[in-house]
Amino acid sequence: MSEQPQLKRKAKGERPYFFEDAAVDKLLAMLMGLAGEVSVLRDRLDTVERLAEQNKLFTRAEIENYQPDEVALQERAARRALYLGEITRIIQAELEGMQDAGEVPYSQAVDLVTTEEQPV
Amino acid sequence: MQTSELEQNRHAILPQPNHDELARQQFVRSFKEHLVAEVHPGNRLAYEHRVKPAFVKQHGREPDDRFEIRDVMTRDPHYRMFSALLRTSQEMMWSASQHPVQRELQALVEKAKSTPGAGGRLKLDPTLEIPRYHRAVDIHCQPGGYHTEVTADDVAPGAIYDRAVFIYAMGQMGPDNADMGGSTLAWIKANYPNLNPERILDMGCAVGHSTVPYAQGWPDAEVHAIDVAAPMLRYAHARAETLGAKIHFSQQNAEQTDFADGSFDLIVSHILLHETSEKAIRRIIAECHRLLRPGGLMVHAETPPYKSLEAFDAFMLDWDTRNNNEPYWGRAHDIDYVELSSRAGFDPQQVFEVMAPSAYQIAQARRSKVFQGGDFGGGGLWFLYGAEKQES
Numbered sequence: 001m002s003e004q005p006q007l008k009r010k011a012k013g014e015r016p017y018f019f020e021d022a023a024v025d026k027l028l029a030m031l032m033g034l035a036g037e038v039s040v041l042r043d044r045l046d047t048v049e050r051l052a053e054q055n056k057l058f059t060r061a062e063i064e065n066y067q068p069d070e071v072a073l074q075e076r077a078a079r080r081a082l083y084l085g086e087i088t089r090i091i092q093a094e095l096e097g098m099q100d101a102g103e104v105p106y107s108q109a110v111d112l113v114t115t116e117e118q119p120v
Numbered sequence: 121m122q123t124s125e126l127e128q129n130r131h132a133i134l135p136q137p138n139h140d141e142l143a144r145q146q147f148v149r150s151f152k153e154h155l156v157a158e159v160h161p162g163n164r165l166a167y168e169h170r171v172k173p174a175f176v177k178q179h180g181r182e183p184d185d186r187f188e189i190r191d192v193m194t195r196d197p198h199y200r201m202f203s204a205l206l207r208t209s210q211e212m213m214w215s216a217s218q219h220p221v222q223r224e225l226q227a228l229v230e231k232a233k234s235t236p237g238a239g240g241r242l243k244l245d246p247t248l249e250i251p252r253y254h255r256a257v258d259i260h261c262q263p264g265g266y267h268t269e270v271t272a273d274d275v276a277p278g279a280i281y282d283r284a285v286f287i288y289a290m291g292q293m294g295p296d297n298a299d300m301g302g303s304t305l306a307w308i309k310a311n312y313p314n315l316n317p318e319r320i321l322d323m324g325c326a327v328g329h330s331t332v333p334y335a336q337g338w339p340d341a342e343v344h345a346i347d348v349a350a351p352m353l354r355y356a357h358a359r360a361e362t363l364g365a366k367i368h369f370s371q372q373n374a375e376q377t378d379f380a381d382g383s384f385d386l387i388v389s390h391i392l393l394h395e396t397s398e399k400a401i402r403r404i405i406a407e408c409h410r411l412l413r414p415g416g417l418m419v420h421a422e423t424p425p426y427k428s429l430e431a432f433d434a435f436m437l438d439w440d441t442r443n444n445n446e447p448y449w450g451r452a453h454d455i456d457y458v459e460l461s462s463r464a465g466f467d468p469q470q471v472f473e474v475m476a477p478s479a480y481q482i483a484q485a486r487r488s489k490v491f492q493g494g495d496f497g498g499g500g501l502w503f504l505y506g507a508e509k510q511e512s
């Protein structure tokens with residue numbers, strides 16, 4: 001692509017933050033961005049369903065009455081588990097750290113590389 | 121023409137969003153509607169339920185004015201949540217409105233150049249200085265403001281604005297965003313049945329959402345519209361031509377124009393004044409006085425002054441001053457219009473301040489009937505200020 005003129009993306013002016021910790025504002029903004037993208041996806045699916053019906057591929061009633069078979073059930077359950085694991089990764093990571101007997105406070109690791117002899 | 125408020129009229133030069141771009145824009149509108157219906161009312165609830173009682177307990181009296189209310193409300197968790205979400209919705213609105221324009225930019229520029237003729241002219245002045253009050257911050261958070269150009273013959277700010285206003289007002293100003301012009305026009309026709317203006321000027325016209333109703337309402341009048349921002353005017357011109365409205369657009373500062381004394385029978389503006397400054401507004405009203413013929417009329421549409429609202433509502437309407445890059449919003453809502461007008465040469469006896477009903481009735485049932493930040497057009501009424509110039 002040739003260099004397209006780019007619109008300015010940030011409005012000039014200091015942005016107000018409303019919570020004591022601006023990270024809360026930022027998380028909310030990301031959450032709403034994500035909610036928006038889910039909505040976009042849902043609308044797209046809705047279009048697909050309506051077009052399918054219009055073009056006589058399958059009907060929305062068929063979707064409502066669809067009964068996943070054993071294979072589909074298993075695959076979906078596995079995908080949801082993976083999905084949830086990805087989203088809640090940070091919680092798991094903390095728990096795994098507690099379970100790991102070898103995990104030392106971070107400052108200890110810093111001390112180690114600055115004060116102690118490195119093992120050869 | 122479409123009569124629903126669910127979607128905007130797709131005139132020929134409105135950017136065409138693709139499937140997901142449209143869905144993204146419609147989400148922002150739904151998000152804003154949710155805020156108005158479900159989250160906004162919680163502010164008053166929180167105020168009555170815990171903020172005011174705490175204030176009374178501490179001071180032995182209720183808060184006096186919107187400033188005292190602001191001091192305590194800005195610490196309330198619900199108000200913070202509401203504000204963080206409203207600010208985010210504003211940013212998402214601009215972002216979602218930008219996407220199709222960025223994608224189609226060159227095509228839009230070309231399309232705007234070759235629109236069918238209603239006969240309106242476009243006169244730009246590249247030497248015109250953009251006022252400082254528009255360079256300090258980007259008004260209501262539109263990135264680049266009204267005036268920034270990124271390509272030759274740029275129309276992007278106008279194209280983005282056209283779409284964003286529809287989302288911002290959640291359709292409450294109709295499928296052509298024309299409610300301010302339409303309502304003001306209807307009020308003038310009802311109250312000045314003999315006016316029949318031959319020459320009309322709309323100041324700070326932006327993309328002409330409010331100008332078009334005048335050209336349609338008085339088809340024999342010569343309609344002029346001015347703005348400081350060239351990309352708004354290019355888009356406004358193309359849009360008006362597409363809609364068959366003959367309007368002469370020129371790039372001028374309303375504080376000082378090149379029209380001759382007494383050029384106009386009617387001068388109007390719509391939400392221009394609050395986006396200027398203390399000095400500019402005086403110069404604009406003085407310019408109106410110079411440009412009107414004796415017996416001519418000026419009418420300026422805004423949201424209602426704070427003095428007409430109870431303190432809590434004034435506080436909520438004032439949200440934009442601090443949180444939406446509208447630095448003059450608050451001061452402008454405290455203007456003494458009689459003093460302003462008489463210093464500009466108008467007879468103080470002639471000055472009127474009225475609330476005119478919205479001409480866009482379809483949205484009426486759905487409106488919140490409240491004047492509050494983030495709910496533009498929700499009040500269902502427009503504040504009009506103006507005066508007739510004395511016959512000499």
Ligand SMILES: C[S@@+](CC[C@H](N)C(=O)[O-])C[C@H]1O[C@@H](n2cnc3c(N)ncnc32)[C@H](O)[C@@H]1O
Pocket residue numbers: 251266300301323324325326327328329330331346347348349352372373374375389390391392395396400
């Ligand atoms: C909120 S918009 C106006 C909306 C428009 N009147 C409508 O009803 O759709 C404000 C417009 O005023 C213009 N503006 C601001 N100060 C101005 C001035 N001193 N002279 C002319 N135009 C000005 C801005 O460039 C912007 O396009």
